[in-house]
Amino acid sequence: MVCEITKESKSPLLPDRFGQGDLFVCDIFDAVPKGDMASMAHPIFSLSTKPDHRIRRYEDEAGKNFVEVKPSAEGLATVHDRDVLIYCISQLIAAMNNGQTPSKTLRMKAYEFLKATNRVTDGRGYDGLRSALVRLQGTQIETNVVTGDTEQLDIFSIIDRARIVRQTRDGRMQEIEITLSDWVFNAIQAKEVLTFHRKYFRLRKPIERRIYELARKHCGSKSEWRISLPVLQRKCGSASTLREFRRLVANIVTHDQEHAHIPDYSVGMDEDMVIFTKRGTLNNADKPDTETSLIPTIIRLKPDTYTEARTVAPGWDIYHLEQEWRDWMADGGLDAPANPDKAFLGFCRKFFEKRGRP
Known part of the structure; x- marks a missing residue:
């Protein structure tokens, strides 16, 4: 069922084989995925x-x-x-x-x-x-x-x-x-x-389905979610090299720009940052979205914090660590910390103690 796209004009989506109004036709009730x-x-x-x-x-x-x-x-x-x-x-x-x-x-x-x-x-x-x-x-x-x-x-x-x-x-x-x-x-x-x-269910490629799942969880009903390419690769569980993974994501971005085939979110890239933007097709009353979006993008770190973070985690890309920190909080359902700068520096210290230099 999974096939490669061989022509630019071919839709990245599988055909809608049944055209049904409701997703599931069950014996007792209809259900949404x-x-x-x-x-x-x-x-x-x-x-x-x-x-x-x-x-x-x-x-x-x-x-x-x-x-x-x-x-x-x-x-x-x-x-x-x-x-x-x-x-x-x-x-x-x-x-x-x-x-x-x-x-x-x-x-x-x-x-x-x-x-x-x-x-x-x-x-x-x-x-x-x-x-x-x-x-x-x-x-x-x-x-x-x-x-x-x-x-x-x-x-x-x-x-x-x-x-x-x-x-x-x-x-x-x-x-x-x-x-x-x-x-x-x-x-x-x-x-x-x-x-x-x-x-x-019409997405052809497994990686497209996985990045949609991640966008649903982390972006939810927010207007935008950004994630670095290395972090996205880890969250996808891809065994490809970073270079190959970059090519795969770039192809998805190109096809999404042509066909808008990724549901609910458009996908873009800015160098090695992948950007998901809500299309406006979501039901904002979907309760779990508010529960999984407790780490808002409005958290801003002071410029001096980035400088100090480079000292406590030498050799690491500080912006990569920042995204790891935000994802870690989102995965755990944690509220925004009272002192984000102090919390981020503590995260960097523990990260370096565990991983050492890259």
């Missing part, structure tokens, strides 16, 4: 279209929270496999909004999932869904990241179980039963989720 913020904060899902067997570990700069992701023999779950989670989360959130009690185990029709996520409904679609379930169950996470006010210090799979409830005579799955992990379910119960644009 939702993504959990816990997995949006870290590059849990692989960008590769080939089996990815890398072990990943991510820590915040304070060394307080960590996430380690381990693949199975089938490789890490991919960004496209995440569609299964988005579908499940969307149904459960819609049920909660209708006054129903959510359950970790839910049943879905394979055809409705394929249709809702804009996938082909022939044999390729069903085979792809089966492979996604295998990778989701096989990918293991060890973390102490808090979801729903619960600190999860455990090793678990992204989904606990997937079972084919009903299939056709030729073996094609019809109904599937999925049991979500506590980590994902805690986030759902706490409504630590964000609404995704329906066009998300």
Whole structure:
């Protein structure tokens, strides 16, 4: 399903295969796509279209929270496999909004999932869904990241179980039963989720989907979000060289300028700074946006602070450290510090103590 763009005139988006008014056509309710913020904060899902067997570990700069992701023999779950989670989360959130009690185990029709996520409904679609379930169950996470006010210090799979409830005579799955992990379910119960644009499922490239997730989490309903290219690469989980990653992002920027295909946000570059600007398509009443935007861009550091920061963290790009500091606060949901200059210098000291010279 993921293909390269070979002609300048070709749309970067996949075709809208069904043109449906509502994203999901469920048995009981219609749902809009939702993504959990816990997995949006870290590059849990692989960008590769080939089996990815890398072990990943991510820590915040304070060394307080960590996430380690381990693949199975089938490789890490991919960004496209995440569609299964988005579908499940969307149904459960819609049920909660209708006054129903959510359950970790839910049943879905394979055809409705394929249709809702804009996938082909022939044999390729069903085979792809089966492979996604295998990778989701096989990918293991060890973390102490808090979801729903619960600190999860455990090793678990992204989904606990997937079972084919009903299939056709030729073996094609019809109904599937999925049991979500506590980590994902805690986030759902706490409504630590964000609404995704329906066009998300039409994005062709995994990296486009990942940068959209990051923009939704960090930019939210703010007018603009800036991030340095090296930090964006780390947050995407890209295994490319910085030079290659710069080329990939530059291509996305070019296509977005031509087609405006990235949902909700336009994407631009100013040297090695990537800039996301809100298009005005978001619902500003989306509550989690206000909860994940507690570190406003209006924080301004004094010029002397940058000079002192170069002393406490010699050799490092101070503006890169500033972006790391702002991202660290945003990821932790921290309020703006009473003394930003003092807080930033403290961050730089700890960063240098941990990393040393570049």
